Amino acid sequence: MKKRSYRNPVGVGKYTGLLLIMPFIIGSAVFTLYPFIASFVLGLTDSDGIHFPEFIGAENYAEMLTGSEFLGAVMVTLKYTFILVPLKLAVSLLAAVLLNAEIKGIGVYRTIFYIPSILGSSLAAVIMWQFLFTSGGLAEQVTSFFGLPPVGWYGSSGSAMAMIVLLRLWEFGSAMILFLNALKDIPAEYYEAARVDGCGRVRAFFRITLPLLGRVTFLNLVLQTIAAMQEFNAPYMITGGGPMKSTYTIGMLIYDEMFRYHNAGFANAVSWAFFVLVTAVVLVLFAVTRRRREEDE
Amino acid sequence: MKRFFVYLAAIGCITALSACGRVSSDSFTPPDGSLDKCTLRFSWWGGDDRHEATLAAIKLWEQEHPDITITPEYGGWDGWTEKVSSQISGGTAPDVMQINYDWLVSLSPDGDGFYDLGLLTDRLDLSVFDDEVLSFGRMNGKLNAVTVSVSGRGLFYNSDTFSRCGVAYPETWQELIALGSRMNENGCYPLDLDIQSGGTAWYLAVVYVQQQTGREFVTMDGGLGFTEDDIRMALDFYKELEVNHVIRTVRERSDDDGNSALYQSPSFIDGRVGGILEWGSSVGKYDMVLPEGVLEAGAFLHGDDGKEGGWMIKPSVLYAVSKDTEYPDEAAAFMDFMLSDPECAAVLGTSRGIPVSYRAEEALEASGLLSGIACDSDELLSELDTVTISPYMELPRVKELCNSAIEKISYGRSDTADAAKELYTSVEEYLKKVKK
Numbered sequence: 001m002k003k004r005s006y007r008n009p010v011g012v013g014k015y016t017g018l019l020l021i022m023p024f025i026i027g028s029a030v031f032t033l034y035p036f037i038a039s040f041v042l043g044l045t046d047s048d049g050i051h052f053p054e055f056i057g058a059e060n061y062a063e064m065l066t067g068s069e070f071l072g073a074v075m076v077t078l079k080y081t082f083i084l085v086p087l088k089l090a091v092s093l094l095a096a097v098l099l100n101a102e103i104k105g106i107g108v109y110r111t112i113f114y115i116p117s118i119l120g121s122s123l124a125a126v127i128m129w130q131f132l133f134t135s136g137g138l139a140e141q142v143t144s145f146f147g148l149p150p151v152g153w154y155g156s157s158g159s160a161m162a163m164i165v166l167l168r169l170w171e172f173g174s175a176m177i178l179f180l181n182a183l184k185d186i187p188a189e190y191y192e193a194a195r196v197d198g199c200g201r202v203r204a205f206f207r208i209t210l211p212l213l214g215r216v217t218f219l220n221l222v223l224q225t226i227a228a229m230q231e232f233n234a235p236y237m238i239t240g241g242g243p244m245k246s247t248y249t250i251g252m253l254i255y256d257e258m259f260r261y262h263n264a265g266f267a268n269a270v271s272w273a274f275f276v277l278v279t280a281v282v283l284v285l286f287a288v289t290r291r292r293r294e295e296d297e
Numbered sequence: 298m299k300r301f302f303v304y305l306a307a308i309g310c311i312t313a314l315s316a317c318g319r320v321s322s323d324s325f326t327p328p329d330g331s332l333d334k335c336t337l338r339f340s341w342w343g344g345d346d347r348h349e350a351t352l353a354a355i356k357l358w359e360q361e362h363p364d365i366t367i368t369p370e371y372g373g374w375d376g377w378t379e380k381v382s383s384q385i386s387g388g389t390a391p392d393v394m395q396i397n398y399d400w401l402v403s404l405s406p407d408g409d410g411f412y413d414l415g416l417l418t419d420r421l422d423l424s425v426f427d428d429e430v431l432s433f434g435r436m437n438g439k440l441n442a443v444t445v446s447v448s449g450r451g452l453f454y455n456s457d458t459f460s461r462c463g464v465a466y467p468e469t470w471q472e473l474i475a476l477g478s479r480m481n482e483n484g485c486y487p488l489d490l491d492i493q494s495g496g497t498a499w500y501l502a503v504v505y506v507q508q509q510t511g512r513e514f515v516t517m518d519g520g521l522g523f524t525e526d527d528i529r530m531a532l533d534f535y536k537e538l539e540v541n542h543v544i545r546t547v548r549e550r551s552d553d554d555g556n557s558a559l560y561q562s563p564s565f566i567d568g569r570v571g572g573i574l575e576w577g578s579s580v581g582k583y584d585m586v587l588p589e590g591v592l593e594a595g596a597f598l599h600g601d602d603g604k605e606g607g608w609m610i611k612p613s614v615l616y617a618v619s620k621d622t623e624y625p626d627e628a629a630a631f632m633d634f635m636l637s638d639p640e641c642a643a644v645l646g647t648s649r650g651i652p653v654s655y656r657a658e659e660a661l662e663a664s665g666l667l668s669g670i671a672c673d674s675d676e677l678l679s680e681l682d683t684v685t686i687s688p689y690m691e692l693p694r695v696k697e698l699c700n701s702a703i704e705k706i707s708y709g710r711s712d713t714a715d716a717a718k719e720l721y722t723s724v725e726e727y728l729k730k731v732k733k
Contacts, residue, residue: 152552259379
């Protein structure tokens, strides 16, 4: 059989496609793949980030698993993630349902609800947040207005964690946008048919809306879980990881070991352990939601 | 494509190790004896008083040397070590840097972490410094840095707060402890100690024990000088200060001020906290936020038995030149200007403490600028038998271990005996690891 040949109208060769995506490949190789590999290698050394390191095998990993610092930071990170993510999904879904209403000026409301997500990631907002909860701050004024005793936000483990959770909860905009987009895709006929059959709004939400948002809920769950596990800015700026390391996340541990204590080998080993942990958590999420996702499909 | 990534992975593994071995003693640019047109980067940390004075000094330099412009990089102390050490490891350090004493041990243990200033004496006049002062900046026989000022932490009090409470500044430890309950009746505290980057809580406890025992917490060669009992005595002393309301507990302090610096907190600005323990070279930022003349230097506390020692001094800040600089002559000339130029000294005043350069000190004296609370405190300190702080005591990990022990006993998570045992073991192990 004669092999079919195609005339190339613009004279490009066999490798043109590859050539065109080379900027991306080179960029990824230099700025992602190389640091990724280098990080693993450095995790097997006693590098201080400045002098030539010595190979020490899995010593950093052994130190990580036998010391209390890493395990403590893992527990804090998981606790923070398990508190924040469900709350954030609930709040963003509620906001999306409210903003899905067809009322005049809804675009303005949507913008207003999204603003914290833009502001929240800025340093200025984090600093402002810090001052809201100090003695005499807005939080204390609100509690005293209602005749409640002042809460010491920074001094106790629970309230310090609550401050950070509240900051990140405030930034529900990106999850809300995904929910809002999915809500738009649900045909109005479903709700009309349900109404004709005597189904109320609440029941329609649980029987129609929630099941049809299954896929986007899972997407949000995975994205928010990964983001929460990588938390660094808020505890670093607001609580400094305290009190008693109760807000000391893995991100802070890596930063301190790398830049404060010049323990680059250990910091890189922790980064790899962290990578494995995040992967494991995401795989667990996939596993526990597998049946539900298959039903949706 | 698969083969490409395999090669890349292999290259990555090989170069990963070499990426961390940038330091090499023969990679620096040698001096050429001339001052060429260039732009130098100069970095420092400090409070607003230091920033304003330094920017004015840079302006003066640029008027005299229009060909050599200076790009300033400055900020507060928190996070500064991390910033500069990442610049140094990345080969992007500023040409001239204000450095802290412990950076010599952590960043240049072999003397190759900074430019050898001994090679730049054509531009840098070292004859205006004492040999002992110069020895602070020497690592492995190489002059890595030059001390700007030698200073110690002293006690400074808000005179308004003390007048309002009707009490006098303490002179002994016992008087300080007695002040707690009296000032607390007015909602005030005689002193503030922190377990953040300042670490003044552990510092004062160390002074107390050094005064009692005559032993140093960490020796100059990096050995642990305190026994486990000494450490327990330090922790007991700290707890006594809390129990007697001399200071706020760690929890009260956190609830009041959050994570912000004391000089920016309402507790200090409103005068609820009546005293601080601060370096003479850094007290300006506290002085600036209170009405003029309100902050005053207090006595260095001693025991009823008359023991006065134990108070510490160290090079408060030093200047170093990056080993990666392309302009060593120009950097040395600028450094010399900042250290010893009489006009510059008058502009800088005591924003980095009292200069140890004879020429700069004479210029300050002639201008009548050797006054103020930093000078008062330094004068009192000079009359005492002081201990020079070991740079190993300043290492961030050592500070963190000590702060952690203080936090545990403050929160009641540990008694002083257990905390002392844990601290003794962990500091001893860490110092051994550092010196290895």
